[in-house]
Amino acid sequence: MIIEPTLTLRHNNAVYSVAFSADANLLASGSLDKAIKIWELPSGKQKFRLEGHREAICTVSFQDGDSTLLSASLDKTLRTWDLAEGKLKATMPGHQTYLTCMAPAPDGATAVSGSHDKNVIVWDVANGRASATLKGHTDFVTCVAFSPDGKHIASAGHDLLIRVWDVESKKQVREIGPHPKRIQSLAFSPDGTILAASEESPTVRLWNFSSGTLERTFENHKGMVKTLEFSPDGVHLASGGSDSLIQIQDASTGQIEQTLKGHRNTIYDIAWSTDGNQLASAAFDRTARVWNL
Numbered sequence: 267m268i269i270e271p272t273l274t275l276r277h278n279n280a281v282y283s284v285a286f287s288a289d290a291n292l293l294a295s296g297s298l299d300k301a302i303k304i305w306e307l308p309s310g311k312q313k314f315r316l317e318g319h320r321e322a323i324c325t326v327s328f329q330d331g332d333s334t335l336l337s338a339s340l341d342k343t344l345r346t347w348d349l350a351e352g353k354l355k356a357t358m359p360g361h362q363t364y365l366t367c368m369a370p371a372p373d374g375a376t377a378v379s380g381s382h383d384k385n386v387i388v389w390d391v392a393n394g395r396a397s398a399t400l401k402g403h404t405d406f407v408t409c410v411a412f413s414p415d416g417k418h419i420a421s422a423g424h425d426l427l428i429r430v431w432d433v434e435s436k437k438q439v440r441e442i443g444p445h446p447k448r449i450q451s452l453a454f455s456p457d458g459t460i461l462a463a464s465e466e467s468p469t470v471r472l473w474n475f476s477s478g479t480l481e482r483t484f485e486n487h488k489g490m491v492k493t494l495e496f497s498p499d500g501v502h503l504a505s506g507g508s509d510s511l512i513q514i515q516d517a518s519t520g521q522i523e524q525t526l527k528g529h530r531n532t533i534y535d536i537a538w539s540t541d542g543n544q545l546a547s548a549a550f551d552r553t554a555r556v557w558n559l
Contacts, residue, residue, distance in 0.1 A: 267523070268525050268526075269524055269526050269527070269557055269559070270557075271526070271556060271557050272308075273310045273555065274310075274528070274553050274554075275293070275303070275305055275556070276552060276553055276554075277295065277297035277298075277303065277552050277553070278299040278301075278552065279297055279298035279299035279322075279552060280298040280322075280531075280534070280549070280551075280552060281535075281549060281552060281553060281554045282296055282322055282324050282325075282534045282535060283295065283296040283323055283325045283326045283534070283535045283548055284326070284537045284547060284548040284554050285326045285327050285328055285537050286537055286538070286539045286540065286544070288328065288332055288540055290307060290539040290540065290541065290544060291306065291307055292306060292328070292332065293546055293554065293556065294326040295548060296322075296323025296325065296326045297322065297323055298322040299322075300319050300320065300321060300339075301315055301316065302314075302315070302316040302317075302323055302326060302347070303315055304316070304335070304352070305554075307556065308556075314352035315352075316347050316354070318357075319337065319339040319343070319345065320339070320341040321340035321341035322339060322340045323338070323339050324338050324339060324340060324365065324367060324368065325338040325367060325368040325369070325535075326338075327368070327369075327377075329370065329374045329391065332349065333348070333350060334346050334347065334355065335347040335349055336368070336370060336377060338367070340365060340366070341365070342359060342361040342362070342363065342364065342365050343357050343358055343359045343360075343361075343365065344368060344377065344379060345357050345358065346358075346394070357394075358389060358394050358395070360387050360396045360399075361379065361381040361387065362385075363381060363382045364382040365379055365380075366380055366406065366409075367407065367409050367410050368380075369411050370391070370412070371412045371416050372412060373416060375391060375392060376388060376390065376391060376397070376412075376416075377389045377391050378410045378412065378419050378421075379410065380408065380409065380410045380421055380423065381407055382407075384403045384404065385401055385403070385407070386399070386400040386410060386419065386421045386431070387400070388400065388436065400431050402429055403423060403425050403427075404425045407421055407423040408422065408424065409422050409423065409452045410422075410452070411452040411453060411454055412454075413454055413458050413475070414454055414455075414457065414458040416433065417433055417434070418430055418433060418439075419431040420442075420452050420454070420461055421452075422449035422452055422463065423448065424448045426444040426449065427444050427445075428441065428443050428445075428449065428461065428463060429441055429442075430475075440478060442461065442473050442478045443463075445463065445471065446465070447465040447466040447467050448465060448466050449463055449465050450464045450490065450492050450493075451463065451464045451493050451494045453496055454475070455496050455517065456496060456499065457500060458475060459475055459476070460472050460475060460481065460496075462494050462496070462503060463494075464490070464493070464505065465490070465491070467490055468486070468487040468488060468490070468491065468507075469483055469485050469491070470483065470484040470485070470491055470494065471483050482520065483520075484515060486505065486513045486515055486520065486522055487505065487507050487508075487511065487513060488509040489507050489508030491505050491506070492506060492507045492508065492532060492533060492534050493505065493534060493535050493536050494536075495536050495537060495538055496517060496538075497517075497538055498540055498541070498542045499542055500517060501516070501517060502515065502516065502517055503517040504536050504538070505536075506533030506534075506536050506549075508532045510529045510530060510531055510532065510533065510551075511525055511526065511527060511529075511533075512529075512536060512545065512557075514559070524559065526557050528555055529547065529549040529551055529553065529555065530549075530551040531549055531550035532549060532550045533548070533550075534548050534550065535547065535548040542559070543559055544557065544558055544559065
C-alpha cells in the first residue's frame, strides 16, 4: 500500500530531524538552515522559530511534559528551549568537533550525544552539564540510543561496531557486530530485546540485544538506510533512506506493509507519534512531512 503525506512543512535547507510532542499536538523540525521550527498539528501552522545554533540541527526532542525542547547541533552543543515563550533556556558545550547525534533517556533527565571527536558524552539535562565522557570508538560516532529501561547506551558509527555502555558504571560492557559498512542508525524495540541497525547499504540488521547475535536482516530499500524507528507497540519497523521512500515493515518478518511516498531526496529522520497513528519524516528536500497511518 502506498501512502502520501497529509502535511508538508518547509525549511530553507535540508531537514535533519523531527519529533512529536507526547500529545501529538506539536511537531518540532531541525534543519541545515540552523533553525528549529515548532509546528501546530494538525493545521501545520508555525508556532515558533527557534534560532541560536550556529550549525545544522541534527536532533530534536520534547522534554518535561512537552514544556521544553532539547536540541543538538553540529555546532558542538546541546540546547534547551522554553516552549511556553519560544526562548533559549541553556546551552551545553562539550564536544571538540561536529556533534552528529543525540538521544534522551526514557526519564528525560539524561541525554547522550556522539561526535566526530569519537567520544560519547552523557549529559545531566537539568544541570546543563556533562556527567561522563565515554571513550572507546576509533572513528566518528554517528548514532546513539538509550535502552528502554534506561540502563544501557548503544553507540555506533564509522568503526563498524555497536558499543554497549552501562549507564551506572559508565563502562563499555560489550560489542555487537561488526557491520560490513559504516553504521548510520540505531533503534531499540520497545521491550528492549532487539536493537536494529542500518548501515551504508540497503541492509537493516536486527540484533538480539542481550546476546549480541544477529536475528534477521531486511533489504527493503534501493539505497542506504539512514534512519530506523520501531512503532510504539513494537509490531512495525519504519525505515527511510537515500531512495526517498519510507518503508513500514513487519518487525518480525520484514514484509513491507506500507510505503510512504512523497519525499524527493534522502530521508534523514523519522518519528512515530506515541499512539502509533502518525509518522513524521525529515529529508534533504527541505521538507518535514506528516503521514496518517
